[in-house]
Structure formats: structure tokens, C-alpha cells
Amino acid sequence: MAMIRQPENFPETVKAVRRQLALSQEELAHALGVSFATVNRWENGKTVPSKLAQRQFWQFCAQMKEQGKLI
Template sequence: MRFKMKFSEKVKYTRMKLLLTQEALAKELGVSYATICRWEKDNREPQIVSQGKFYAFCESKGITFEEQIEK
């Protein structure tokens, strides 16, 4: 059985794995630092476009999540 990560956990996992600050990840994704903070605190679910940018960024860095394959 696989553990399904929440989006907030994926953001933090990715950032930690790549040794990025919240500011650095925000710059990579073209979003604000506050946006990354909200995502990590699970205060806000990102829009579909932002999710797409995040998953594309992860894929470009060799990070994939099982949920993407299940679609």
C-alpha cells in the first residue's frame, strides 16, 4: 500500500530534496514566496496551472509522484 502525499507535503518534500529555500523554489516556479508558504502550510490548494508548473518542475528535476501516473 502506498502513502498518498498531500500537495503541501509534495511541495515541502521537493524543496527539501533539492535543498531549496522557499524563496528559491518560488523563483523557480514564478510564484511569490507567500504562495509557497501557503502551499506548504496547506492553507491553499493551487490552481491547476500552478500545479502543472510545479509537476513540470519536479519532472525536470527527476522527481515524480505516483498520483500523476494514475490520472
């Protein structure tokens, strides 16, 4: 079984998190401090986020889980 943090699963993970939170790509981008185009490229698998960006994304997910907004 593949771990969720593997880069090839990242596009699906970003999309799933965004849908669960009912956020647009623009809104997620703002929450993460990146551009809309960056989130769009992540979701389409065109770019792999930097280690820093991945860390920001996972921290954001952890915060949303703590707030009960993410399963």
C-alpha cells in the same frame, strides 16, 4: 493508497521536493514563477494551487528528475 497528486498531499509533496533539492521557499518560488508567500501557503495547506500552478510544479519536478536532482 492515495495518489501523490491529491490536493491534501500537496503540502507534504511541496515540502519534500523542496528539501530534496535543498531549496528555500524563496528559491522554489522563484523557480516556479510564484511568490514566496504562495509557496509558504501551499506548504502550510492554507491554499490549494490552481491547475496551472500545479502543472508548473509537476513540470518542474519532471525537469529536476531528468537532471538527476530529484528522486
